[in-house]
Structure formats: C-alpha cells, structure tokens
Amino acid sequence: xxxxxxxxxxxxxxxxxxxxxxxxxxxxxxxxxxxxxxxxxxxxxxxxxxxxxxxxxxxxxxxxxxxxxxxxxxxxxxxxxxxxxxxxxxxxxxxxxxxxxxxxxxxxxxxxxxxxxxxxxxxxxxxxxxxxxxxxxxxxxxxxxxxxxxxxxxxxxxxxxxxxxxxxxxxxxxxxxxxxxxxxxxxxxxxxxxxxxxxxxxxxxxxxxxxxxxxxxxxxxxxxxxxxxxxxxxxxxxxxxxxxxxxxxxxxxxxxxxxxxxxxxxxxxxxxxxxxxxxxxxxxxxxxxxxxxxxxxxxxxxxxxxxxxxxxxxxxxxxxxxxxxxxxxxxxxxxxxxxxxxxxxxxxxxxxxxxxxxxxxxx
Amino acid sequence: xxxxxxxxxxxxxxxxxxxxxxxxxxxxxxxxxxxxxxxxxxxxxxxxxxxxxxxxxxxxxxxxxxxxxxxxxxxxxxxxxxxxxxxxxxxxxxxxxxxxxxxxxxxxxxxxxxxxxxxxxxxxxxxxxxxxxxxxxxxxxxxxxxxxxxxxxxxxxxxxxxxxxxxxxxxxxxxxxxxxxxxxxxxxxxxxxxxxxxxxxxxxxxxxxxxxxxxxxxxxxxxxxxxxxxxxxxxxxxxxxxxxxxxxxxxxxxxxxxxxxxxxxxxxxxxxxxxxxxxxxxxxxxxxxxxxxxxxxxxxxxxxxxxxxxxxxxxxxxxxxxxxxxxxxxxxxxxxxxxxxxxxxxxxxxxxxxxxxxxxxxx
Numbered sequence: 001x002x003x004x005x006x007x008x009x010x011x012x013x014x015x016x017x018x019x020x021x022x023x024x025x026x027x028x029x030x031x032x033x034x035x036x037x038x039x040x041x042x043x044x045x046x047x048x049x050x051x052x053x054x055x056x057x058x059x060x061x062x063x064x065x066x067x068x069x070x071x072x073x074x075x076x077x078x079x080x081x082x083x084x085x086x087x088x089x090x091x092x093x094x095x096x097x098x099x100x101x102x103x104x105x106x107x108x109x110x111x112x113x114x115x116x117x118x119x120x121x122x123x124x125x126x127x128x129x130x131x132x133x134x135x136x137x138x139x140x141x142x143x144x145x146x147x148x149x150x151x152x153x154x155x156x157x158x159x160x161x162x163x164x165x166x167x168x169x170x171x172x173x174x175x176x177x178x179x180x181x182x183x184x185x186x187x188x189x190x191x192x193x194x195x196x197x198x199x200x201x202x203x204x205x206x207x208x209x210x211x212x213x214x215x216x217x218x219x220x221x222x223x224x225x226x227x228x229x230x231x232x233x234x235x236x237x238x239x240x241x242x243x244x245x246x247x248x249x250x251x252x253x254x255x256x257x258x259x260x261x262x263x264x265x266x267x268x269x270x271x272x273x274x275x276x277x278x279x280x281x282x283x284x285x286x287x288x289x290x291x292x293x294x295x296x297x298x299x300x301x302x303x304x305x306x307x308x309x310x311x312x313x314x315x316x317x318x319x320x321x322x323x324x325x326x327x328x329x330x331x332x333x334x335x336x337x338x339x340x341x342x343x344x345x346x347x348x349x350x351x352x353x354x355x356x357x358x359x360x361x362x363x
Numbered sequence: 364x365x366x367x368x369x370x371x372x373x374x375x376x377x378x379x380x381x382x383x384x385x386x387x388x389x390x391x392x393x394x395x396x397x398x399x400x401x402x403x404x405x406x407x408x409x410x411x412x413x414x415x416x417x418x419x420x421x422x423x424x425x426x427x428x429x430x431x432x433x434x435x436x437x438x439x440x441x442x443x444x445x446x447x448x449x450x451x452x453x454x455x456x457x458x459x460x461x462x463x464x465x466x467x468x469x470x471x472x473x474x475x476x477x478x479x480x481x482x483x484x485x486x487x488x489x490x491x492x493x494x495x496x497x498x499x500x501x502x503x504x505x506x507x508x509x510x511x512x513x514x515x516x517x518x519x520x521x522x523x524x525x526x527x528x529x530x531x532x533x534x535x536x537x538x539x540x541x542x543x544x545x546x547x548x549x550x551x552x553x554x555x556x557x558x559x560x561x562x563x564x565x566x567x568x569x570x571x572x573x574x575x576x577x578x579x580x581x582x583x584x585x586x587x588x589x590x591x592x593x594x595x596x597x598x599x600x601x602x603x604x605x606x607x608x609x610x611x612x613x614x615x616x617x618x619x620x621x622x623x624x625x626x627x628x629x630x631x632x633x634x635x636x637x638x639x640x641x642x643x644x645x646x647x648x649x650x651x652x653x654x655x656x657x658x659x660x661x662x663x664x665x666x667x668x669x670x671x672x673x674x675x676x677x678x679x680x681x682x683x684x685x686x687x688x689x690x691x692x693x694x695x696x697x698x699x700x701x702x703x704x705x706x707x708x709x710x711x712x713x714x715x716x717x718x719x720x721x722x723x724x725x726x
Contacts, residue, residue, distance in 0.1 A: 004396035008403045011604055019398045023389040027382055033367035033682070035382045037564035037609065040371045040685055073436035073566065074586050077600040081584030112584045114477070196601050201400040203436065203566040203603030221444030221475045223437050237440040238559050240566030241374055242605060246400065319396070322403055 005344035008322035009152055009297060009335040010176065010197035018249045018339075036245050041238050050234070053248030060254055061178075063185050063208055068230040070207040071244050073223075076102065076175045079192040079205060080109030083171050084116045086226045087190065087213060088143045092116050095142040095168070097133055098123035100151035101328055106173065110146075121145065122162075129154040132292045135162040144169040144189060150177035150294050152197070153326040155287075155333065157294035161187055169213075177296045178206065179254060180338060181264040189213050198296065198337045200247035203240045254338065263338045267295040270336045270345045274298055277349045283356040287331075301331035308332060311355055320348055368707035371685035372515055372660060372698040373539065373560035381612045381702075399608050404601050413597070416611030423617055424541075426548050426571055431593040433570040434607050436586075439465065439538045442555040442568060443472030446534050447479045449589045450553065450576060451506045455479050458505040458531070460496055461486035463514035464691055469536065473509075484508065485525075492517040495655045498525040507532040507552060513540035513657050515560070516689040518649075518696065520657035524550055532576075540659045541569065542617060543701060544627040552576050561659065561700045563610035566603045617701065626701045630658040633699045633708045637661055640712045646719040650694075664694035671695060674718055683711055 006013040029036040032045060039045045054069050063069060072078070083106075088094050096107045098120050110118050119142070122133035129151065138145075145168045150157040157177060161170070169189040178193040185191065190209040196202035207226065214227040222228045222236050229236055254263065275293060278286040284300050286293070302308050308331050312324050325331040334348060369376040392399040395408060402408045417432050426432060435441070446469075451457050459470045461483050473481050482505070485496035492514065501508075508531045513520040520540060524533070532552040541556040548554065553572040559565035570589065577590040585591045585599055592599055617626065638656060641649040641663050649656070649663050665671050671694050675687050688694040697711060 002396070006397050006401055008401070010601060011401055011403060013401055014398065019390055019400070022400075023386055026386040026389065033365070034369050034684075035377065037382070037385075038369055038371070038374055038376055040374060041565070042690075043685070073438075073441075073603075075436075075600045078436075078584075078586040081586065109584050112582055194601060196604075201605050202404070202601045203606055219475055221441075221472050223441040223444065237438045238373060238557060238565045240436075240603065240606070241559075242564050243566055243603070321397075322406070327405075 002319050004319040004321055005341075005347055006321055007334045007336075007340075007344075007348075009326070009333060010194070011202045012197050012335060012337050013339045014200065014246070015250060015253045015339045018246065018253055021249055022246060037242055039241065041235055041241055046241060049245055049248060050239070053244055053251055056248065056251035056255055057206070060251060060259055061185055061208070066211055067185060067208050068211050068214070068226070070209070070226065070229050071234045071239060071247070072205045072207055072229060073203065073240055075194040075196075075202070075205055076173060076192065077105065077109065079173070079207065080106040081113055082224055082226070083144070083146065083190065083192070084110040084113040085220055085224055086215075086218065087171065088113070088116050089215070090143060093119065093140065093142055095119045095121040095138065095145040097121060097135060097145065097147050098125065099133055099148050099156060100124070100129045100154040101326070102152060102173065102175070103146070103148040106146055106148065124156070127289075129156065130287050130292070131289045132156050132158060135164045137164050138168060142168060144171045146171045146173070148173045149183070150174065150180070150296055152176040152297050153299075153329055155294045155297045155299040156292040157296070177294070179260050179263060180267050180296045182260050195243060195247050197335070200250050201243050204243035204247055250339075264295075266342065267336065267338065270340065270342055271295045271298060273345050274334060274336070274349065277352065281352070281356060283359065284352060296337055297333060297335050299325055299329065299331055299333045305330060307359065314355065315348075315351055318351055320351055365682050367682040367684055368704075368710055369684055370697045370699075370703070370707075370711075372689070372696060373557070374565045375560050375698060375700050376702045377563065377609070378613060378616045378702045381609065381616055384612055385609060400605055402604065404598055404604055409604060412608055412611060413602070416607055416614055419611065419614035419618055420569070423614060423623055424548055424571070429574055430548060431572050431574050431577070431589070433572070433589065433592050434597045434602060434610070435568045435570055435592060436566065436603055438557040438559075438565070438568055439536060439555065440468065440472065442536070442570065443469040444476055445587055445589065446507070446509065446553065446555070447473040447476040448583060448587055449578075449581065450534065451476070451479050452578070453506060456482065456503065456505055458482045458484040458501065458503075458508040460484060460498060460508065460510050461488065462496055462511050462519060463487070463492045463517040464689070465515060465536065465538070466509070466511040469509055469511065487519070492519065493650050493655070494652045495519050495521060498527045500527050501531060505531060507534045509534045509536070511536045512546070513537065513543070513659055515539040515660050516692055518651045518657045518660045518662040519655040520659070540657070542623050542626060543630050543659045545623050558606060558610050560698070563613050564606050567606035567610055613702075627658075629705065630699065630701065633703065633705055634658045634661060636708050637697060637699070637712065640715065644715070644719060646722065647715060659700055660696060660698050662688055662692065662694055662696045668693060670722065677718065678711075678714055681714055683714055
C-alpha cells in the first residue's frame with residue numbers, strides 16, 4: 001500500500017525503525033526463544049531492559065538523581081487523581097491553571113479526591129483557550145500548582161514557564177509534549193506523561209518525581225502510591241512490559257537522533273512550516289495566538305464545518321490520516337510529534353494548497 | 364536456537380500462532396499503513412477490534428448480557444483496591460477468604476481503603492496453604508466475599524465453589540485460571556483477572572461485573588470507578604490498545620481450539636501427567652493435598668534447597684525455563700496455562716526422570 005502520514009493526536013506515529021525492530025525481534029527477544037510479551041518481569045531480560053530505558057530517559061531529559069522515574073499504568077487520567085492523593089499535604093490547598101480541556105479534567109478528578117480544596121488560579125476561558133492563561137502573582141502558598149504544559153486539543157503550549165509560578169511547587173502534565181522541547185526538570189516537583197503521544201504505545205505513563213516529596217507514612221493502596229511504586233522500581237506488580245520495551249526503543253532512537261535539542265529543532269521547523277502556510281492561506285486559519293502556539297498539536301479550520309469535513313475525508317483518501325480535530329472543538333488538527341517526519345508536513349501543505357485552489361480560495 | 368518451554372507464572376507463554384500473527388501484521392494493521400501501536404482509539408480500526416474481543420470473551424465464558432465487560436489497567440493489584448472502593452456499601456463489611464499470598468494482598472489493599480471493615484472468614488494458614496480453607500457457615504451478610512479461585516504461588520485451586528458461600532455476593536480473582544476450566548459467571552457478582560497469565564501480555568485487566576451492582580452516584584476518580592469505565596466502554600481515556608489486541612487474538616485462538624471445555628480437558632491431561640509423576644517420584648514431591656490442586660500452577664520440591672537450585676539451573680540450560688518457584692515459597696513451579704503445550708510437560712518429566720537418576724533417586 002501507499003505511504004501514509006499519521007497525524008493522530010495519540011496513540012500516534014512511532015519511529016519507523018522502532019516499529020521494524022519490534023517486528024523483527026517479536027518472536028524471540030534477545031535470542032531467548034521467548035517473545036518480549038512472554039518474559040517474566042522478575043527475569044534479568046526484563047530488569048536489564050527496564051534499567052536501560054530509565055537510564056536513557058534520564059539522559060534525554062537530564063533528570064537529576066534525586067528524582068524517581070516511574071513507569072506506571074492508567075494514563076494521564078489516573079495521574080489527575082494520584083497527584084492530589086500523594087502530594088496534597090498540610091492545608092490540602094492545591095492550585096490549577098485552567099488552560100484547556102485536559103487541565104479541566106485534571107481539576108475535576110482532583111475534586112473527586114476527598115478533602116482536597118482546588119483553586120483555579122488562572123484560566124483562558126475568556127479567549128476560548130486560544131491563548132495561555134495570564135497567571136497572576138499568587139498570594140497563597142499551595143501544596144502544588146498543576147500546569148498542563150501542552151494543551152493537546154486547543155493547540156497551546158508553554159514554551160517558557162509563567163514568571164509568577166516561581167517559588168511554587170510545580171506539577172507538570174507533559175503528556176503531549178514531553179521531549180518535544182527542552183524543559184528543566186528541576187523546575188518541577190513532579191512531571192507526568194501518558195506514553196501514547198510522544199513516547200510509545202498506549203498503556204504506560206511516565207512519572208518523574210522529586211523523591212523528597214514522597215511521604216512513606218501515607219497510607220494509600222499500593223497502585224495509587226508513588227512511594228510504594230518507587231520502592232519497587234515500578235514492579236510492585238507486573239508492569240506493562242511491552243509498552244516499557246517499546247518506549248525504551250524510542251528513547252534509544254531519540255538519543256541516536258541527537259536527543260531533545262535535535263527534536264526541538266526539527267519540531268520548530270515542522271511547526272513553523274505549517275503555521276507560516278496557515279497564516280498566509282486565504283482558506284485555512286490557525287485560531288491560536290502566535291505567542292501561545294504548540295509545537296506538537298496544530299489545530300486549524302476553514303471556518304465552514306462542512307468544508308472541514310470534506311477536507312478531512314479527502315485528505316484521508318490521499319493518505320493524510322487522522323486530521324480530524326477533537327470532537328469538543330471540531331475542525332482539523334495536525335499532531336506533529338517527534339516521530340512525525342518533515343516530509344509529512346510538506347505533503348500536507350501541498351494537499352492543502354490543492355484543496356484551497358479547488359474550492360476557489362474562498363470560504 | 365533450540366525449542367524452549369516457558370513455565371513462567373506470568374507474563375507467560377502465548378499461543379505460537381498468535382505471536383506469529385502479531386509479528387506478521389505489526390507494521391501495517393489491517394493494511395492501514397499503521398502499526399496497531401499507532402492507531403487512534405477513536406478510530407473504527409480500534410472500536411471494531413475491541414468489540415470483537417469483548418464478543419469473543421462473552422462467548423468463551425458465557426457472560427450474560429447483564430454483566431459489563433471491562434478492559435482496564437493496573438493488574439489485579441489495582442482491583443484489590445477498586446473492588447472495595449466500588450462494591451462496599453451499606454455497612455462496608457466485606458469478607459475475605461485467606462487462601463494464600465495474593466488473597467492476603469487483596470486483604471491488605473482493602474484495609475487501605477477508608478472506612479472498609481474486612482473480616483477474614485476462612486484461612487488455610489494452619490496447613491501453610493497446602494489445602495484450601497474450610498469455609499464455615501457465615502452468620503453475617505457481607506457486601507461481598509472475596510475469593511481467589513487459583514492461588515498462583517501455593518498451587519491450590521477451587522475446582523468447585525465452597526458450598527457455604529452460596530447466598531453471598533462473590534467477587535472472584537481468576538487472574539491465573541480464567542478460562543482454564545469452566546466456571547459459571549452467574550455465580551459471581553464480579554470477576555477480575557490480570558491478563559498476563561492466561562490471556563495475553565501484561566498491561567490489561569479483565570473485569571466482568573453485574574451491571575446492577577454499579578452505583579452511578581458513587582463519586583470516585585474516573586479511573587477507579589467501574590460505572591464510569593462501563594459508561595465509556597473502557598475507553599474513558601486511551602486504553603491499552605496493544606494488550607487488548609493481543610488478548611483478542613488469544614480469545615479467537617481459544618474459540619478455534621474448542622473453547623473453555625477443550626482447554627479444561629487439555630489442562631486436566633497436562634496437570635494429571637505431572638501430578639502422577641510427582642506422586643510416584645522418590646525425589647520430587649508435590650506439597651498440595653490432592654483435592655486442592657491447581658490445574659495451572661504446580662509447585663514441587665525435592666526437600667533440599669540446594670538440589671532445587673541445581674535442578675532449576677540444569678533445566679534452564681536444557682530449555683525448560685522459568686521453573687523457579689515464587690521467592691516467598693522457594694522450590695519449583697510449573698505453570699501450565701492454556702497456551703502451554705502438552706509436549707512441554709512430557710519434556711519436563713523426561714528431564715526430571717534423568718535428573719532423579721543422576722542424583723541416585725534419593726534426597
């Protein structure tokens with residue numbers, strides 16, 4: 001079949017060479033006669049693989065030794081509950097930045113955790129989330145402030161952290177832009193990211209947490225406790241072996257490609273190409289303000305819902321797949337994660353130009 | 364490399380044809396140009412696959428329509444907490460049968476859920492778990508009684524449900540013997556099983572729950588709520604696509620082989636062969652009483668820890684791998700799940716006979 005380009009927001013495109021390696025060694029992992037799906041998580045086959053994955057992730061993100069790296073299950077949504085369960089202490093007063101749909105889901109889930117008091121300290125509701133929220137000077141000290149670094153649906157992203165969040169303990173949801181650009185891990189108390197966007201297959205969540213924040217007197221069910229998971233190196237029970245394995249291959253691929261700096265360069269180039277086209281097009285339009293634009297998720301519209309639908313269907317037929325925007329906002333979205341190739345963006349723009357011509361350049 | 368036989372208790376051996384199918388279609392699932400790891404969980408590629416997996420599981424286990432089937436994350440250990448979080452109502456008094464290590468872990472986790480009162484209504488501690496607990500007539504009505512159908516570490520299994528548990532709402536942990544023999548789903552309010560033993564790769568947990576038990580007014584974080592997961596068909600957030608896909612292939616394979624009855628026949632034949640040998644051996648010994656023996660997990664010892672170690676190492680070298688017993692009990696364990704072939708048991712017995720001769724048949 002013809003080459004396709006997969007713009008899915010997640011699960012998303014993986015590096016071609018990684019998919020081929022998984023295939024080639026699927027039946028016998030490291031010549032063991034067993035598939036990676038069949039190996040015991042108490043064997044050195046597993047523990048060596050897991051240790052290498054963690055080591056490479058530490059290199060890529062420059063994670064200091066005083067941070068634990070956990071490979072958990074349940075996606076970002078379970079983290080929405082685990083963060084307040086584990087990190088709310090003292091007055092249980094926690095602050096959230098409402099930057100879009102997933103930030104709101106994080107707030108809703110925190111509100112379902114007993115005794116937690118959530119303050120929304122900033123919101124971009126007034127611009128319908130086409131900007132990032134203005135974060136004011138905070139008068140209180142919170143147990144933590146939760147920040148969604150990249151808003152997958154709305155297409156906004158913090159290229160830099162808000163000034164007024166300094167001196168607060170930051171929890172960062174990096175699900176859709178982890179390792180898409182350099183962040184300083186030490187600016188955060190905890191970082192989490194579902195793997196299925198910019199890391200690997202669905203079914204694994206990376207949590208990076210400063211060890212001193214973990215309270216070993218906290219009585220939580222084991223699977224909900226960072227300190228218990230950290231004590232068992234994420235193998236408190238059977239870990240999601242296959243997902244960790246593929247993520248490990250992606251980490252190795254990232255290092256071989258030149259690491260996070262190189263990814264950032266490539267992502268900036270890919271995103272710039274598409275934003276420049278969108279800003280010059282008389283048909284397509286990027287709703288997000290220039291200073292808030294995401295590197296990894298780029299929503300765009302024609303302004304005509306029917307035309308949007310036709311575009312999505314025609315693009316799909318031409319091998320440009322999964323360009324439909326999230327159901328909550330409509331329109332189109334191109335997700336340009338680390339593994340998404342530059343030529344895919346070129347093909348998309350060529351297709352958009354032809355489409356624009358075919359409809360006369362007018363909405 | 365030479366053929367190996369994988370006796371791992373989990374992650375465990377998968378059907379050879381399933382592993383090969385995963386390999387052959389890994390780069391382009393259903394000719395989509397995308398790997399199964401790259402497809403969106405909102406696409407029909409995913410929803411069709413998930414629906415077929417569920418349908419086949421319903422056929423295999425004869426699951427009535429009034430039960431929800433959920434494909435979750437977090438393994439049995441998260442279920443240890445989710446069961447009391449979701450099913451303890453009214454007096455919050457719940458009963459547990461202490462049949463071994465994993466039953467004890469279920470109790471410990473339930474005790475970490477606020478407001479739950481756990482009663483251990485029966486225990487096999489006095490026989491060091493080489494028997495199943497005698498369940499007395501219960502005087503109280505409990506919100507539920509939790510039963511571990513197969514004790515993976517100790518090698519005991521309920522071939523029939525205890526008489527005195529009738530008229531109680533039963534929660535069954537079938538992690539290591541789901542579909543190894545026929546159980547009647549209607550005898551249970553809820554059944555759960557981590558996939559990585561008798562179903563598929565690690566990272567997916569099957570939950571089968573009677574819909575009327577779910578309370579949609581219960582305010583739990585989404586990932587911990589059966590009713591919220593059921594409302595979204597297990598796709599409340601990104602599900603573990605790859606693990607569900609492989610489990611679905613295993614379900615199809617089970618149907619092709621003749622379903623649960625055929626598996627039970629094969630498992631009985633495999634287990635009988637090994638138990639008969641163990642009972643006749645002058646070196647090896649099966650510690651579990653005959654009426655409590657598991658079909659899927661068969662522990663055995665020589666009575667000499669050093670000799671056990673030598674046996675495990677020699678067997679490993681001969682391609683009989685992962686025979687080491689759980690660290691908490693020592694000795695050996697052969698896990699003979701559905702996908703484990705009859706000839707593997709023959710090879711093991713041949714090897715044990717040779718080993719027995721080589722050490723002179725004496726301990």
